[in-house]
Amino acid sequence: MIILFFKRALKDILNNRFLNVVTIITIALSILIVSAFILFFVNTSDIMNSWKKGIRLMVYLKPGVTEGKRLAIKYKIQTIGGVQDARFISKDEALERFKNQMKRQSSLLKNLKENPLPDAFEIRIIASSQDSEKIELLASQIEALPSVEEVEYGQLWLGRFTSIFNLFRLTGYTMGCIFFMATVFIVANTIRLVLYSRREEVEIMRLVGAADRFIKAPFYIEGLIQGALGGFIGLFVLFITFIYVSSRVEQGFSLNLLSIRFLSPGIIFLIILCSMFVGWLGCFLSLKQFFKV
Amino acid sequence: MIDENSKNLIIRMFHVHKNYGSKNAIIDITLDIPQNEFLFISGPSGAGKTTLLKLLYLGESVSKGQVLIDGMNLSRISRKRIPFLRRKFGIIFQDYKLIPSKTVFENVALVLEAKGIKKRLTQKKVRSILRVVGMEDRPDSFPPSLSGGEQQRVAIARAVAGDPKIILADEPTGSLDSESADIILDLLKRFHKRGATVIIATHSKELIHKTGGRLIYLKKGRLMKNT
Secondary structure, X not given: OHXXXXXXXXXXXXXXXXXXXXHHHHHHHHHHXXXXXXXXXXXXXXXXXXXXXXXXXXXXXXXXXXXXXXXXXXXXXXXXXXXXXXXEEOHHHHHHHHHHHOHHHOHXXXXXXXXXXXXEEEEEEOHHHOOHHHHHHHHHHHHOOOOEEEEEOOHHHHHHHHHHHHHHHHHHHHHHHHHHHHHHHHHHHHHXXXXXXOHHHHHHHXXXXXXXXXXXXXXXXXXXXXXXXXXXXXXXXXHHXXXXXXXXXXXXXXXXXXXXXXXXXXXXXXXXXXXXXXXXXXXXXXXXXXXXX | OOOHHHHOEEEEXXXXXXXXXXEEEEEEEEEEEEOOOEEEEEOOOOOOHHHHHHHHOOOOOOOEEEEEEOOXXXXXXXXHHHHHHHOOEEEEOOOOOOOOOOOHHHHHHHHHHHOOOOHHHHHHXXXXXXXXXXXXXXOOOOHHXXXXXXXHHHHHHHHHHOOOOEEEEEOOOOOOOHHHHHHHHHHHHHHHHOOOEEXXXXXXXXXXXXXXXXXXXXXXXXXXXXX
């Protein structure tokens, strides 16, 4: 019986090509946009996580700090909750690092008479403390220590980026819901048009004793096929776009090479499933209304 | 207590009424139809002939009264059971009601597919029925390419494909020439001989006289004559 339903569904799709193509393209576009958002989140999360791993607090000391005081400060920093370790960077080491980074502009450093850079501690933070609020608290605790001049951790960009990321996430959810509803509506309308064009046939089937299940099953299969095809096409277009874009994006921020990746097979499978659900749901709503009469 | 006679009654109607708003289409009809009856329902246009047939297969539901079909009380039947009720019937319409996008073969096979009959058996049965109605040479034709008489023969084939107990025919020869009408009538007599109960709604006196059989006469929704 399932094979019969499947054959009827395929036949119906071929007989109503235009309507079905419109529906499949609509689903594909919705999947494309929603999947693009998901792809953005996935890669941004990866970047955020790798940046968080690389988050360092730089604790700049006041000039003239003795070794004894320096050791005491290091001890106090290491006992603060959230600190993984604290590494001392002398002003001389800092200047060497700076000179290496500024190799191409070395002429700027030629006339430098004395080292302007301070002694500092580079603090690494434990994973559970790597959010902007906790980092801020940690920084203020360290800043309160004696002989600490300043604490720096890129507060501006981290806070802004987190806000932008959250905004994108909210926008993604909202757009996802809107596209979901719009797509279900369009699929339901397509099926309604098909049912309307075949109302006489459906009526005849009911008169000869066909059960509702016998009449509805091919339509449900049609909806699932539309959803699956729409999902595959949307993801395929996204993949091609991804290949094109990623080959043009320069990689390598600071010392870490960042690699952007496509969606995992698990997420792809879920998206296809959701797409098929959208197709099925549109059919269900349309058939429910049609058979109520 | 059920008497011996009522066991053979395949259709029983008790004080049946059907209203469409303020219009009374069927008024207080009580009627018993035994198995293997050949029955004509006659009357002028608007008498309620088609409505009466619809009440039998639940194309419409009664406003008042009870209808029993082969022991099934239609007022107590659930929506899910309606397809099973309709499989007891083979219905023939004046306008044939064939699916134009399906071939002759597919139109007839639909009944058997709906019952879940396997493909091989369906094919065998459809070929056999098409032979009986004289349409074995046109299995791949589409209804719009057939004459009226040919279409009605296909409709009869579809109606009998599921071996129904009751054949309902609403003006089956209404749009046909006399030669085609005779062919249709012969086919209905043939299936009647095989054991089916045949009920024909018609205003054609010629058809009634040619066949004989029981006649009920409706006028303005009421049963005027039952012979």
